[in-house]
Amino acid sequence: MKLKKNIPLIDQHDKYGFWGGKFGGSFIPETLKKPVEDLTKEFQKLRKNKKFINKRNFYFKNYIGSPTSFVKLENLSKHLGGAQIWAKVVSEANGGAHKIYNATVHALICKAMGKKYIVGDTGAGYAGKMLSMAAKKFGLKCKIFMGAKDIKRQKPNCDAMKKNGAEIVPVYSGSQTLVDAVSECMRYWVSNCDNTHMAVGSTVGPNIFVKICGWSTSQISRELKVQIKKKFKKIPKKIKLINCVGGGSSAYGFWSEFIDYNKNQIELIGVEAGGPKKSKLHAAPLSRNAKIGILHGAASYVCQNQEGQIKETESISAGLDYPGVSPIHCFLKDTKRARYTYATDEDALNAYKMVTKFEKINPSLEPCHAFAEAIKIAPKLSRDTIIIVNSCGDAKKDRDILKQRLGKK
Amino acid sequence: MTNSLIGQAFKNAKNEKRTALLTYTVAGDNTKKKSLEILKSISKYADICELGFPHNTPIADGGQIQTSAYRAIKNGIKINDVFSITSKFKKFKKNKPIILMGYYNMIFQYGNDKFIDKCKKSKVDGLIVVDLPYPENKTFASRCKKKGINFIQLVSPTTSKKRLKQIIKDSHDMVYYISMLSTTGGKLKESPKRILEKYYKIKALNKSKNVVIGFGITEKTIKSLNKADGLVVGSAICRVITNSVNKRQNTVTNVTNIVRRLKKKMK
Numbered sequence: 001m002k003l004k005k006n007i008p009l010i011d012q013h014d015k016y017g018f019w020g021g022k023f024g025g026s027f028i029p030e031t032l033k034k035p036v037e038d039l040t041k042e043f044q045k046l047r048k049n050k051k052f053i054n055k056r057n058f059y060f061k062n063y064i065g066s067p068t069s070f071v072k073l074e075n076l077s078k079h080l081g082g083a084q085i086w087a088k089v090v091s092e093a094n095g096g097a098h099k100i101y102n103a104t105v106h107a108l109i110c111k112a113m114g115k116k117y118i119v120g121d122t123g124a125g126y127a128g129k130m131l132s133m134a135a136k137k138f139g140l141k142c143k144i145f146m147g148a149k150d151i152k153r154q155k156p157n158c159d160a161m162k163k164n165g166a167e168i169v170p171v172y173s174g175s176q177t178l179v180d181a182v183s184e185c186m187r188y189w190v191s192n193c194d195n196t197h198m199a200v201g202s203t204v205g206p207n208i209f210v211k212i213c214g215w216s217t218s219q220i221s222r223e224l225k226v227q228i229k230k231k232f233k234k235i236p237k238k239i240k241l242i243n244c245v246g247g248g249s250s251a252y253g254f255w256s257e258f259i260d261y262n263k264n265q266i267e268l269i270g271v272e273a274g275g276p277k278k279s280k281l282h283a284a285p286l287s288r289n290a291k292i293g294i295l296h297g298a299a300s301y302v303c304q305n306q307e308g309q310i311k312e313t314e315s316i317s318a319g320l321d322y323p324g325v326s327p328i329h330c331f332l333k334d335t336k337r338a339r340y341t342y343a344t345d346e347d348a349l350n351a352y353k354m355v356t357k358f359e360k361i362n363p364s365l366e367p368c369h370a371f372a373e374a375i376k377i378a379p380k381l382s383r384d385t386i387i388i389v390n391s392c393g394d395a396k397k398d399r400d401i402l403k404q405r406l407g408k409k
Numbered sequence: 410m411t412n413s414l415i416g417q418a419f420k421n422a423k424n425e426k427r428t429a430l431l432t433y434t435v436a437g438d439n440t441k442k443k444s445l446e447i448l449k450s451i452s453k454y455a456d457i458c459e460l461g462f463p464h465n466t467p468i469a470d471g472g473q474i475q476t477s478a479y480r481a482i483k484n485g486i487k488i489n490d491v492f493s494i495t496s497k498f499k500k501f502k503k504n505k506p507i508i509l510m511g512y513y514n515m516i517f518q519y520g521n522d523k524f525i526d527k528c529k530k531s532k533v534d535g536l537i538v539v540d541l542p543y544p545e546n547k548t549f550a551s552r553c554k555k556k557g558i559n560f561i562q563l564v565s566p567t568t569s570k571k572r573l574k575q576i577i578k579d580s581h582d583m584v585y586y587i588s589m590l591s592t593t594g595g596k597l598k599e600s601p602k603r604i605l606e607k608y609y610k611i612k613a614l615n616k617s618k619n620v621v622i623g624f625g626i627t628e629k630t631i632k633s634l635n636k637a638d639g640l641v642v643g644s645a646i647c648r649v650i651t652n653s654v655n656k657r658q659n660t661v662t663n664v665t666n667i668v669r670r671l672k673k674k675m676k
């Protein structure tokens with residue numbers, strides 16, 4: 001299994017859609033074969049179309065607000081000693097998280113395909129909120145599938161979805177979290193694929209959804225590359241790019257321009273959700289060595305039992321609380337290009353406390369998992385090491401959880 | 410496949426000038442023991458029995474079958490129990506074809522070849538794998554065929570003509586036509602007449618293939634579709650199990666009653 005150079009990772013799959021011969025694919029019911037094929041053809045066409053690219057760039061700049069800033073966290077770096085810690089503040093993007101890139105592109109594709117309805121899944125509520133924003137902007141009717149547990153714990157984002165005119169469909173099956181929301185969204189698409197477009201909220205699902213999402217979020221690293229060159233004159237010798245990984249869309253977007261670099265120069269570190277310290281449950285299939293399985297139409301490392309039943313997960317962070325992970329991250333793991341680890345709920349909360357004490361940014365619980373790793377390794381590293389954390393979400397949505405766990409804020 | 414029990418079941422129905430009845434129940438629903446009793450009891454009326462091996466993330470199933478699947482899993486069903494239910498059933502009625510149906514991850518974790526071998530040993534006649542579509546299923550399907558197990562291809566209203574031809578060509582004794590864009594258990598969205606029109610187009614590609622229609626078939630709708638080679642009823646049966654459990658009634662009796670009533674409408 002080997003990575004190729006000069007080809008985007010999203011395109012390094014075989015004719016059946018597998019990365020490294022075994023991750024990804026399209027394990028879908030017959031009914032979805034045609035809509036998936038139509039979407040695949042449309043996307044192939046659109047991504048080569050200058051007008052479409054210009055349109056995308058226009059909305060990325062004027063609607064999402066590119067570039068998001070790249071800042072040094074002076075106080076945090078000083079406090080920890082060792083490596084310099086920087087942040088790419090992707091939470092500045094319209095709506096407050098990276099999910100806006102994928103949502104905007106899906107809305108544009110939906111329009112291009114002449115469909116009027118768009119549906120999507122959400123965990124933290126950001127994918128749903130952004131899709132509802134994009135739908136409103138482009139005049140589409142929008143339905144969002146969300147686990148009942150997540151609706152309770154991410155209320156601010158639900159309020160936003162409703163305000164944007166989207167219908168939230170609560171999902172009561174299973175653990176009532178993201179995994180169930182994705183299943184229910186797919187079921188809805190099976191039944192309505194003739195007039196409805198589906199957006200998957202991360203780099204997961206059947207092959208084409210991994211590609212569209214990765215293609216969208218890669219804007220983050222295109223910006224970052226320019227910003228790094230500007231700040232440091234050239235790409236520094238020792239960089240570590242740290243990103244939380246739920247489905248993996250933010251991490252892929254943050255890394256895509258840097259995958260071809262030698263890992264001794266640019267190390268890629270993915271941080272999964274380890275769950276509560278004392279719990280056996282987690283949402284960390286990569287770093288806790290889950291077996292390969294098929295979930296939501298793709299083969300990836302999946303938290304599951306011996307029989308192949310998908311396991312319940314647990315995390316304080318609704319956005320990372322998912323038993324599977326993107327096939328492209330499985331590929332990056334097996335080729336050893338990226339390293340994956342996890343942070344517990346407590347680690348993430350402590351990171352939140354520390355980051356917000358020293359800096360003016362307000363990262364949500366998802367990127368706090370990445371900050372936890374940065375805080376852990378920074379003191380041991382040299383001063384010329386540049387750690388960059390993708391601060392990919394804003395903590396406004398976590399208001400209630402933070403209040404409950406950390407007291408008044 | 411020559412002389413498969415599945416092919417034979419369709420022949421028998423044709424000789425009796427009626428449509429074949431295929432039932433779908435979930436292994437382990439509502440318990441392991443009961444699901445075997447249900448199978449035994451309904452096999453008096455059903456021409457082919459489909460038995461689901463339940464998965465907890467079924468992306469193509471509606472509420473009724475989900476409920477049955479979750480209940481069965483909660484009651485402890487394991488994949489080897491599904492095989493032992495099948496074996497026991499086959500000892501009771503060796504000529505009644507049984508088709509296992511489920512999601513690919515369960516097979517993948519068991520090991521493809523090991524799964525097929527175990528099917529053979531347990532006298533499984535056919536397999537339906539919901540999320541392993543054509544052409545990705547070609548290798549798996551031909552391995553099944555080698556062991557004398559029917560791999561049943563699915564086709565749907567969205568299946569293109571070109572694809573339909575290829576699928577029919579590579580299919581074994583039975584093809585499953587999904588009646589509409591829906592998960593299992595949805596209401597019929599199209600008129601039976603429209604469904605049958607599409608059905609005849611599929612039949613016209615190769616008259617010798619047995620094509621069944623499934624999804625959305627209930628006691629109410631079954632009569633209007635009984636021109637097909639076979640009809641599959643799943644959710645309507647699962648619903649009876651759920652209702653019986655809720656009312657603390659005998660699931661075996663109630664399921665047998667609905668299957669008997671369905672059978673009467675096949676002529």
Ligand SMILES: Cc1ncc(COP(=O)(O)O)c(C=O)c1O
Pocket residue numbers: 097098099123124125126127201202203244245246247248249250251318319320364366367392393394
């Ligand atoms: C702010 C934020 N970060 C990260 C994630 C995890 O998703 P992904 O790994 O696809 O970036 C989510 C998902 O909802 C999120 O809202």
